[in-house]
Amino acid sequence: MPAKIVAGNWKMNGLHGSLNELIAISIAAKNLNCTTVICPPATLVWAAAQTQDIISVGGQDCHDKAIGAYTGEISAGMLADSGAKYVIVGHSERRSEYGETNSLVKRKATIAQASDLTPIICVGETLDERKAGRAIEIVLRDLTASVPGVSDFIVAYEPIWAIGTGLIPSIHDITEIHDALRNLLTDRFNLAGEKISLLYGGSVKSSNATEIFACINVNGALVGGASLTARDFIPIMHSLSNS
Numbered sequence: 181m182p183a184k185i186v187a188g189n190w191k192m193n194g195l196h197g198s199l200n201e202l203i204a205i206s207i208a209a210k211n212l213n214c215t216t217v218i219c220p221p222a223t224l225v226w227a228a229a230q231t232q233d234i235i236s237v238g239g240q241d242c243h244d245k246a247i248g249a250y251t252g253e254i255s256a257g258m259l260a261d262s263g264a265k266y267v268i269v270g271h272s273e274r275r276s277e278y279g280e281t282n283s284l285v286k287r288k289a290t291i292a293q294a295s296d297l298t299p300i301i302c303v304g305e306t307l308d309e310r311k312a313g314r315a316i317e318i319v320l321r322d323l324t325a326s327v328p329g330v331s332d333f334i335v336a337y338e339p340i341w342a343i344g345t346g347l348i349p350s351i352h353d354i355t356e357i358h359d360a361l362r363n364l365l366t367d368r369f370n371l372a373g374e375k376i377s378l379l380y381g382g383s384v385k386s387s388n389a390t391e392i393f394a395c396i397n398v399n400g401a402l403v404g405g406a407s408l409t410a411r412d413f414i415p416i417m418h419s420l421s422n423s
């Protein structure tokens with residue numbers, strides 16, 4: 181069975197005071213039947229990893245090179261050195277605002293693995309693509325071109341139109357995409373493909389988490405807004421643990 185994982189993406193939110201939320205989340209995570217990951221801004225990765233050892237810490241992005249003259253960038257090795265165990269790559273905000281392509285995402289995922297980080301590879305369709313009936317085609321195309329050669333990664337299906345909007349696809353549509361992702365991964369990686377965790381992301385909240393986690397190939401969630409406070413995030417963690 182794939183591991184059950186709930187990952188919080190804090191994006192460009194969080195100062196040192198926010199570590200109180202992380203500590204509350206880690207206390208709640210202690211006896212749960214799932215892995216909890218928080219991806220704070222890079223400025224908090226080290227401190228977050230130092231505060232506790234129950235949940236894991238992740239980066240939100242990394243460069244595709246190990247070292248060099250890339251002002252302002254952070255390498256996968258630096259994240260690992262700061263205590264991160266995971267890194268998000270190919271988030272739709274990176275793809276749309278910074279022009280990240282599938283081949284760049286693949287290189288980032290590959291260097292993350294080489295740096296002992298587990299990449300969380302994001303894919304998802306736009307609303308126009310969904311309306312045109314192309315969601316499965318787009319998601320499978322992007323995942324095929326974004327995954328590294330080794331199966332040690334996590335996939336997050338995040339429909340772009342569901343991120344931060346309060347909208348989510350129907351349970352039927354989530355199931356359909358996740359089943360297609362699972363088929364692609366087992367075709368490509370055989371038995372190892374059955375063990376890759378598939379996360380759903382996009383407006384996950386305590387009110388919809390239980391029905392989303394009931395989908396057979398949904399193994400967890402990537403959560404943005406509702407991961408910023410322990411009050412909102414802990415009920416989602418409980419839903420996954422009980423699923």
Ligand code: PEP
Nearest residue numbers: 343344381382383404405
């Ligand atoms: C995200 O940005 O990855 C995300 C899922 O955000 P939200 O939960 O706020 O929709």
